[in-house]
Amino acid sequence: MKITLWGVRGSIPTFNPSTRVYGGNTSCIEVEEDGCMLVLDAGSGITNLNFSNNLDCPRIDVLLTHLHIDHIQGLSFFKPLFDPTKEVHIWGPHTHAHSLRTRLGRYFSPPLSPFYFRDLICHLEVHEIGNSSFNIGPFTIQSAYVIHPGPTVGYRVTTRSGVFTYIPDHEPALGRGGLNHDIRWLSGSELAYEADLLLHDAQYTEEDYIVKKGWGHTTMEDALEFASVTKVKRLLLMHHDPTHSDAQLDACYAQLKEKTAYPFPFEMAVEGTGGGGGGGRPSGG
Amino acid sequence: MSQNSKHIAYPIEIILNRQLADCLAIPVFITDTVGNLLFYNEPAEEILGKRYQDTGEMKVEEWSMFFLSKDEKGKLLEPEDLPLVKTLLNQLPYFKTFWIESLKGKSEKISVSSYPIIGRAGIFVGAVAIFWRPSDE
Ligand SMILES: [Zn+2]
Numbered sequence: 206m207k208i209t210l211w212g213v214r215g216s217i218p219t220f221n222p223s224t225r226v227y228g229g230n231t232s233c234i235e236v237e238e239d240g241c242m243l244v245l246d247a248g249s250g251i252t253n254l255n256f257s258n259n260l261d262c263p264r265i266d267v268l269l270t271h272l273h274i275d276h277i278q279g280l281s282f283f284k285p286l287f288d289p290t291k292e293v294h295i296w297g298p299h300t301h302a303h304s305l306r307t308r309l310g311r312y313f314s315p316p317l318s319p320f321y322f323r324d325l326i327c328h329l330e331v332h333e334i335g336n337s338s339f340n341i342g343p344f345t346i347q348s349a350y351v352i353h354p355g356p357t358v359g360y361r362v363t364t365r366s367g368v369f370t371y372i373p374d375h376e377p378a379l380g381r382g383g384l385n386h387d388i389r390w391l392s393g394s395e396l397a398y399e400a401d402l403l404l405h406d407a408q409y410t411e412e413d414y415i416v417k418k419g420w421g422h423t424t425m426e427d428a429l430e431f432a433s434v435t436k437v438k439r440l441l442l443m444h445h446d447p448t449h450s451d452a453q454l455d456a457c458y459a460q461l462k463e464k465t466a467y468p469f470p471f472e473m474a475v476e477g478t479g480g481g482g483g484g485g486r487p488s489g490g
Numbered sequence: 491m492s493q494n495s496k497h498i499a500y501p502i503e504i505i506l507n508r509q510l511a512d513c514l515a516i517p518v519f520i521t522d523t524v525g526n527l528l529f530y531n532e533p534a535e536e537i538l539g540k541r542y543q544d545t546g547e548m549k550v551e552e553w554s555m556f557f558l559s560k561d562e563k564g565k566l567l568e569p570e571d572l573p574l575v576k577t578l579l580n581q582l583p584y585f586k587t588f589w590i591e592s593l594k595g596k597s598e599k600i601s602v603s604s605y606p607i608i609g610r611a612g613i614f615v616g617a618v619a620i621f622w623r624p625s626d627e
């Protein structure tokens with residue numbers, strides 16, 4: 206399973222000299238196995254996906270965790286949607302009130318977009334998922350609702366080469382007692398349990414979180430604790446806060462390294478790589 | 491290679507109801523779809539005479555023994571007259587005022603509101619019973 210991080214910034218694309226190392230694009234992850242590809246979320250990072258490299262395969266699956274703008278804003282620029290030879294499947298969370306197609310249609314319509322959903326000329330299929338299991342080519346996928354404002358899922362992707370869990374927007378510590386260490390009472394634990402790699406929300410510092418409780422995100426410390434409780438083998442921290450510069454992320458990473466002693470390796474996710482780094486040195490592969 | 495995770499977590503609708511209950515000053519009981527008690531908060535511990543920390547989750551047969559439900563005249567209520575039982579049967583909210591008697595013989599007038607937890611997917615995942623001490627105006 207080859208994983209490429211095309212966007213790891215949270216909330217809003219943030220491009221300036223101080224975000225050059227970790228990157229400014231919002232959530233988009235490419236997962237490849239046996240020439241087949243999954244795209245996890247369609248944030249602004251989706252524009253960096255290069256289809257000429259792979260994929261004779263005419264089918265592309267885009268798995269959305271939720272419909273917050275930072276996770277779908279790249280869809281209008283996603284070329285396969287405008288290619289009649291392509292078969293695009295969009296997967297996203299089911300909710301009782303409105304269909305996924307209707308909710309996506311709000312984005313794919315004026316004034317937010319110059320065209321309507323019905324104008325997309327690819328062969329398009331929309332799939333609603335919740336606490337579900339499904340297969341796409343070599344991928345076995347488990348989705349589950351997680352704590353975040355609005356219907357939101359996380360994904361657990363299994364192939365013969367390993368288990369990758371993706372929960373970019375998640376507030377498992379919401380509540381009076383913080384993160385529950387009984388995993389049955391811990392949102393997202395089913396997805397992350399014993400995964401080879403967990404890519405998880407770590408938007409806030411502990412100081413940020415004091416005034417951001419209920420906004421749907423996690424502190425770096427809680428992300429580490431979540432990974433520890435769910436026994437993951439490697440952790441990448443993502444959904445970097447748009448106000449956090451490279452230097453601040455480096456400093457946070459150094460602090461986390463110093464004050465914690467978890468048995469698994471962890472890094473800050475770096476855009477354009479397969480992994481992460483700390484101190485500005487991408488090391489993943 | 492393992493496929494889905496082997497570990498089973500509660501649906502987040504149950505988890506979020508617990509988080510809420512944990513912050514409330516009124517007694518709250520949370521059950522699964524058949525009435526097994528998954529969580530009760532501190533104010534509810536008083537009614538049950540037990541601590542969640544000590545008991546953890548309890549089977550329906552077990553926790554329903556901790557108090558008797560009676561009408562004004564002291565006659566035992568049938569289970570299907572109780573709001574929580576009705577919620578579990580019909581997946582609808584109910585309300586009723588009645589008397590409960592603890593194992594130690596202490597009697598108390600109580601009002602119970604119960605509601606089903608039906609998640610975003612439209613699936614019934616459990617129920618909540620809130621116990622109120624009625625003000626006798
Ligand atoms: Zn986000």
Ligand SMILES: [Zn+2]
Binds near residue numbers: 271273353374421
């Ligand atoms: Zn979000």
